[in-house]
Amino acid sequence: xxxxxxxxxxxxxxxxxxxxxxxxxxxxxxxxxxxxxxxxxxxxxxxxxxxxxxxxxxxxxxxxxxxxxxxxxxxxxxxxxxxxxxxxxxxxxxxxxxxxxxxxxxxxxxxxxxxxxxxxxxxxxxxxxxxxxxxxxxxxxxxxxxxxxxxxxxxxxxxxxxxxxxxxxxxxxxxxxxxxxxxxxxxxxxxxxxxxxxxxxxxxxxxxxxxxxxxxxxxxxxxxxxxxxxxxxxxxxxxxxxxxxxxxxxxxxxxxxxxxxxxxxxxxxxxxxxxxx
Amino acid sequence: xxxxxxxxxxxxxxxxxxxxxxxxxxxxxxxxxxxxxxxxxxxxxxxxxxxxxxxxxxxxxxxxxxxxxx
Numbered sequence: 398x399x400x401x402x403x404x405x406x407x408x409x410x411x412x413x414x415x416x417x418x419x420x421x422x423x424x425x426x427x428x429x430x431x432x433x434x435x436x437x438x439x440x441x442x443x444x445x446x447x448x449x450x451x452x453x454x455x456x457x458x459x460x461x462x463x464x465x466x467x468x469x470x471x472x473x474x475x476x477x478x479x480x481x482x483x484x485x486x487x488x489x490x491x492x493x494x495x496x497x498x499x500x501x502x503x504x505x506x507x508x509x510x511x512x513x514x515x516x517x518x519x520x521x522x523x524x525x526x527x528x529x530x531x532x533x534x535x536x537x538x539x540x541x542x543x544x545x546x547x548x549x550x551x552x553x554x555x556x557x558x559x560x561x562x563x564x565x566x567x568x569x570x571x572x573x574x575x576x577x578x579x580x581x582x583x584x585x586x587x588x589x590x591x592x593x594x595x596x597x598x599x600x601x602x603x604x605x606x607x608x609x610x611x612x613x614x615x616x617x618x619x620x621x622x623x624x625x626x627x628x629x630x631x632x633x634x635x636x637x638x639x640x641x642x643x644x645x646x647x648x649x650x651x652x653x654x655x656x657x658x659x660x661x662x663x664x665x666x667x668x669x670x671x672x673x674x
Numbered sequence: 675x676x677x678x679x680x681x682x683x684x685x686x687x688x689x690x691x692x693x694x695x696x697x698x699x700x701x702x703x704x705x706x707x708x709x710x711x712x713x714x715x716x717x718x719x720x721x722x723x724x725x726x727x728x729x730x731x732x733x734x735x736x737x738x739x740x741x742x743x744x
Contacts, residue, residue, distance in 0.1 A: 402736075403688070403743055468698055471690040478687055535698070542695035543725075549732040569725045570699065573718055577706045580715070597718065672714035 402549065406481035413483040413630045420490040420634065424525070427493070431524040442527055443508045450519045450584050459522030465531035465538075472541040483630060484621060487637060492537035493525050495614055495641045499606070501526035502649060507589055512656070515589045540611050543567040544618070560615035564608045571607045575599040576674050593659045595668040602652060609651075613644045688736050692729050699725070 409417065434441055436455070447453040452461070469489075476485040500518075504527045507515015521529025540563070547562035554562075576597045578585040592600030617640050624633035699722065707716040 403739060464701070468694040471694040471697075475687055475690040538691075538694045539698065542691040545691040546695075546728045546732040549735050550728060566725050566728055570695070570703070570722055572721045573703055573707075576718060577703065577710060577715055580710045580712070582710050583706060672717065674712070674714055674718055 402479065402552075405478050406484075409482040410630070413481075416630045416634050417482055417486040420486050424490050424493050427497075428523050428525050428530055431526050432522075432530075435521075435524040435527065442505060444527075445517055445587075447519050451582065453520050455522070458520045461520060462522040462529075462531045462534075465534040468538045469534040472538040472545075475545070476541060483625070484618075487621060487634060488541060488618065489537055491614065491618070491637070491641060492540065493530075493533045494638060495645070496536040496610060497525040497528045497533050498642075498645055499610060499648065500528040500532065502645070504528070511590070516586050517589065518586045519584055536610075539567050539570065540614060543570075543611065544615050547615075556616060556619045560612045560619070563615050564610075564612035567611045568604055568608045571604060572597065575603060592656075593663040593666050595666060595670075597670055597674045598668055602655065605655075606648070606652070609648055613648075614641070617641060617644075685740060688740060689733060692732055692736075695725070696729055 435444055439446075452458075473485055473489060476488060480488075503515055504517050508517075517527070518529050518532060521531055523530035525533055543566040544559075544563040546566060547559045551559050551562060576599060577583065579588065579599065588600065592602055594601040596604060617637060621633065621637055624636055627633075628636060703719060703722070704716070707719060710716075
C-alpha cells in the first residue's frame with residue numbers, strides 16, 4: 398500500500414463534470430428504456446416468463462436492486478474519495494456498458510439462435526438491455542473491490558499481474574456463487590444450452606468470461622489517468638469506451654471460436670465436479 | 675473533496691471496497707448456500723479461501739498504513 402491510496406483525490410474540473418453528466422444521462426436513459434421494454438413489452442425481446450421463480454414479484458425485484466445499490470454505494474464512496482468523481486463515474490458507467498453489453502449479447506443472441514451457449518436472468522427491477530441493473534452494480538462492486546485488494550497487496554507489481562490477480566479473486570468468488578444462484582431455491586439466472594465443458598455444472602466459459610472481463614477492464618482502467626492527462630477528459634472517456642468495445646468484439650470472436658473447437662473435439666458434455674455439485 | 679480525516683467514519687472508508695465484497699460473500703454466498711437444500715454447496719465455499727486470505731491481507735496492510743500515517 399502506498400501513500401497515494403490514503404490521499405483524497407482533487408475535485409473534478411468543469412470539463413470532467415460535463416463528461417460525468419453525459420455518461421450519467423446516457424446510462425440512465427439506457428436503464429429507463431431497457432426497464433420499460435423488459436417489464437411492459439416483454440414480447441419484443443422474447444423475455445421468458447418467471448413461472449416458479451422464487452421472489453420474483455415486481456416489488457421483490459426492486460427490493461433486490463436496493464441491496465446491490467447499497468454495496469455499490471460503498472465502493473462508489475471509496476472511489477469518489479480517493480480516485481475522484483471522474484474515474485468513479487467512468488468505472489460505474491463502464492460496468493454497465495462493458496458487462497451489460499457482454500451479458501446481453503449472449504442472452505439476446507441465445508434467444509434468437511441455437512448456436513450460442515445462452516442463459517437469462519430471472520429477476521431485476523431495473524434493467525440495462527437484457528441484463529439486470531443489479532448484475533451490473535454487482536459487477537461494479539466486485540470488480541472494484543477485487544481490483545482494490547490486488548492494488549493494496551501488490552502495489553508495485555506490473556499492471557498485468559495486478560489485473561490478473563484482481564480477475565482471479567473475482568472468478569474465485571464466482572466459482573461458489575454460480576452453483577448457489579442457479580439452484581432451484583434461487584434461480585437468479587437459468588442456463589438454456591449446456592456447454593460441452595462444465596465446472597460444478599456451470600459452463601466453463603462463464604468463469605473464463607468473468608476472468609477476461611475483469612482482467613481486460615482493469616488494464617484499460619489503469620491507463621485511464623494517463624489518457625486523461627494526454628487527451629483531456631472527453632477524448633479520454635471516448636477512447637476508454639472505444640477500447641472496451643473492441644474488447645467486447647474480441648471476446649465474442651474468441652468465445653465463438655472456442656465453442657466451435659469444443660463441439661468438434663468433445664461429442665459428449667463433461668462436468669468437473671466435487672460432491673456431485 | 676475533503677479529506678476522509680481521522681474520525682472513525684473517515685478511517686472506515688478505506689475498508690469500504692473490502693467490506694462490500696465480504697458482505698456479498700456473507701449474504702449471497704454463505705446465507706444463500708444455507709438456503710439451498712444441498713449441504714455440499716456450503717462446503718464448496720472453501721474454494722473462496724484465496725479471496726478471504728486476500729481480504730485479510732489487504733485489511734492488515736490498510737490498518738498498518740493508517741497507523742503509520744497517524
